[in-house]
Amino acid sequence: MPDAPKILIIGYGNMSGAMLAGWLTAGEPAERFAVLNRSPKTAPAGVTVYRDLDEAVAAGSHNAVMLGFKPNQLNDVAPQIQALTGEGVAVYSLLAGLTIAQLKSAFPNAAAHIRVMPNLACRINRSPIILLENGLNADKRESTFTFFDALGTAVWLEEEGKFDLVTALAGSGPGFVYRFIDALAGAGADLGLEPAQAEALALAMVDGASALAAGETLSPGDLANRVASPGGMTREGLNVLDAENALQELLVETLRATAERGAELSADNG
Ligand SMILES: NC(=O)C1=CN([C@@H]2O[C@H](COP(=O)(O)OP(=O)(O)OC[C@H]3O[C@@H](n4cnc5c(N)ncnc54)[C@H](OP(=O)(O)O)[C@@H]3O)[C@@H](O)[C@H]2O)C=CC1
Numbered sequence: 001m002p003d004a005p006k007i008l009i010i011g012y013g014n015m016s017g018a019m020l021a022g023w024l025t026a027g028e029p030a031e032r033f034a035v036l037n038r039s040p041k042t043a044p045a046g047v048t049v050y051r052d053l054d055e056a057v058a059a060g061s062h063n064a065v066m067l068g069f070k071p072n073q074l075n076d077v078a079p080q081i082q083a084l085t086g087e088g089v090a091v092y093s094l095l096a097g098l099t100i101a102q103l104k105s106a107f108p109n110a111a112a113h114i115r116v117m118p119n120l121a122c123r124i125n126r127s128p129i130i131l132l133e134n135g136l137n138a139d140k141r142e143s144t145f146t147f148f149d150a151l152g153t154a155v156w157l158e159e160e161g162k163f164d165l166v167t168a169l170a171g172s173g174p175g176f177v178y179r180f181i182d183a184l185a186g187a188g189a190d191l192g193l194e195p196a197q198a199e200a201l202a203l204a205m206v207d208g209a210s211a212l213a214a215g216e217t218l219s220p221g222d223l224a225n226r227v228a229s230p231g232g233m234t235r236e237g238l239n240v241l242d243a244e245n246a247l248q249e250l251l252v253e254t255l256r257a258t259a260e261r262g263a264e265l266s267a268d269n270g
């Protein structure tokens with residue numbers, strides 16, 4: 001991609017580390033990336049690691065920064081990195097809950113402000129990545145999309161009011177799926193399976209079921225019915241999950257609580 005920005009990652013932790021790994025796997029040159037972290041970190045070969053802010057400012061070779069620290073650090077960190085987020089620089093933010101308006105207020109000189117919501121499956125190039133921007137022209141919008149799409153499946157969101165909800169579903173979602181797998185394995189163990197075997201079976205089952213559903217034209221709801229042979233075993237289990245819409249209700253509450261926390265994180269940075 002000829003016009004891909006040279007990216008400076010500020011805050012190189014779990015999420016930005018997974019993204020960098022995904023980009024390198026996708027064939028992005030390591031030289032396109034630089035990292036600035038609070039405590040010393042190592043990065044993959046070819047990626048520049050700045051020891052401190054001054055070194056990053058002196059290099060001055062990036063045209064995009066990606067914010068990979070925690071949302072509650074924005075007010076502390078923003079004043080320190082003004083020199084890195086000036087004219088011509090696009091700001092990509094992973095900070096959950098924080099709005100475009102807050103990013104514009106924190107980085108008033110940046111050329112564009114882009115909210116990015118990935119999940120940890122970026123590491124294997126299988127993440128949904130939700131994008132919302134302010135300030136990109138049509139060409140930059142396209143190259144930005146292509147750049148993030150390499151980490152899985154990028155999608156533009158136009159309504160910022162839904163960002164916390166898509167964050168809950170697609171960004172936090174792996175946490176909920178891991179909890180489900182863990183609970184399924186735990187249930188198997190409670191009922192008599194050997195725990196390690198129950199976990200291995202649960203993981204392999206979710207992996208295969210998810211891959212199958214992703215390649216199917218049938219909806220997941222229809223696929224569930226296809227597994228449940230009339231008068232067979234699965235229907236009895238589905239009846240438990242479906243009683244009083246129990247699973248759906250639980251997940252509505254799960255997404256609601258998660259999304260509401262986004263609004264709180266935003267308010268905390270008011
Ligand atoms: N984890 C996830 O699944 C997802 C996370 N996100 C978002 O990604 C962001 C990071 O989360 P996550 O990776 O989980 O958190 P981590 O704690 O793993 O990473 C945060 C990193 O930021 C560094 N850091 C803190 N302050 C500074 C600073 N002043 N200058 C430079 N680096 C700094 C930390 O350094 P140190 O090592 O010194 O602590 C740490 O390496 C959050 O905003 C979160 O909302 C979004 C989607 C999914």
Ligand SMILES: O=C(O)[C@@H]1CCC=N1
Binds near residue numbers: 096167171172
């Ligand atoms: O828990 C969090 O705040 C971040 C946002 C989405 C996933 N992790």
